[in-house]
Amino acid sequence: MSPLDAPERRNSDLDAALAEARALYAKARPASAEAHQAAQAVMPGGSTRSVLFWTPFPISMARGEGARLWDADGLEYRDFLGEYTAGLFGHSEGSILAAAQAAMARGINLAAAGRDEAAFAGLVCARFPAIERVRFTNSGTEANIMALATARAFTGRTDMMVARGAYHGGVLTFAKERSPVNLPVPTRFMDYNDPEGAAAAIRAAGDALAAVLVEPMLGSGGCIPASREFLAALREACAETGAVLIFDEVMTSRHGPGGMQGRHGITPDMTTLGKYIAGGFNVGAFGGRADIMDVFNGHRANALPHAGTFNNNVWSMAAGRVALGEIFTGEAAEALFARGETLRARLNAACAEAGLPMQFTGAGSMMTVHFRAGAITAPYTATPEEEQRRELFFLDMLAAGIYVARRGMISLSLPLSDADLDALVEAVREFLAARGQVLR
Incomplete structure (x- = not known):
């Protein structure tokens, strides 16, 4: 096979994986789909906050407690988004x-x-x-x-x-x-x-x-x-x-x-x-x-x-x-920073062990996934394939019961337990193992 055929094959595999993940996402969330359909009658695109909009439809969350969220379909998530850093204290302090x-x-x-x-x-x-x-x-x-x-x-x-x-x-x-x-x-x-x-x-x-x-x-x-x-x-x-x-x-x-x-x-x-x-x-x-x-x-x-x-x-x-x-005293801030540093190191170690062009950048309790190798020191325009991999990561994390930002951002909250952090690391390891072919 010509080397020129490889990118086409990989892109085809990525397209198929993403289509399947989208279908599973939609099938599991009929109540969120219904809520979005109704919202479109009164709000452009059915949304009033751009970062919370994605296709085929965004999740409609019903409630939160501590570091947990439940959507309109009753599905439970570990909350690793933390309201884009505003939810530092969880949902019910x-x-x-x-x-x-x-x-x-x-x-x-x-x-x-x-x-x-x-x-x-x-x-x-x-x-x-x-x-x-x-x-x-x-x-x-x-x-x-x-x-x-x-x-x-x-x-x-x-x-x-x-x-x-x-x-x-x-x-x-x-x-x-x-x-x-x-x-x-x-x-x-x-x-x-x-x-x-x-x-x-x-x-x-x-x-x-x-x-x-x-x-x-x-x-x-x-x-x-x-x-x-x-x-x-x-x-x-x-x-x-x-x-x-x-x-x-x-x-x-x-x-x-x-x-x-x-x-x-x-x-x-x-x-x-x-x-x-x-x-x-x-x-x-x-x-x-x-x-x-x-x-x-x-x-x-x-x-x-x-x-x-x-x-x-x-x-x-x-x-x-x-x-x-x-x-959130000074001591609590230092402890949370150290906790995030340790978590990001664990996630990056998993990426390195898999030998795939995937990494988490950040500091302390904030981090974002990137699907490219080498140091990232400035913003960049992601390739279409990188955007697809980011969406696939998002959908796979949801399937694992982990809520992160659609753009791949993670923000820790104080109520997250060590078991929650372990669950995130394990979900990322499973993603690397299952999706290795389309991440290369």
């Missing part, structure tokens, strides 16, 4: 729920300052030394929007710089350099993990550049950690040019007592937070140096406005006090 319920029992929409927001803010400022002052929002997306607005107001400049392939929220998404949903902010680009190139781009932008916005580890971009050299180069170039350096730690702040900035020992001018910090309730936060954040100081003339009906909603503020103040 008793003290968080009790705090939120007690707050709501005292009144929901008070239209006034509450007793919990300053305490929650104090916990955030104590946790992240780079945050001297903080304000709350309703999501990480809003936090990044407001951080950019803050930087533009503080510097009097217009432009922002982001990494190609980065994601900073629904209206700040850069898988492509131009997106019609993005905010109309003048945007410049750098390559992730390219210290020299990024520093040169910052210096070239000069006094037009208000802010550099970067994740210390790409989240939706594939759980690709930044090198310390890259972040240090950004820090130096921003200090030199006067641009505000913003670390988007909406996801990565879970990776230690002081987030990834603490692990690297690099202090940004501003930091954005969200996801888990209010115990799974809706929240975002942006903060930084006092002189920057004081553009919102209402005791000063011409203070910048920052509206938001639910910025200080009583349930998130109360839950945040318990989540950060009592449960």
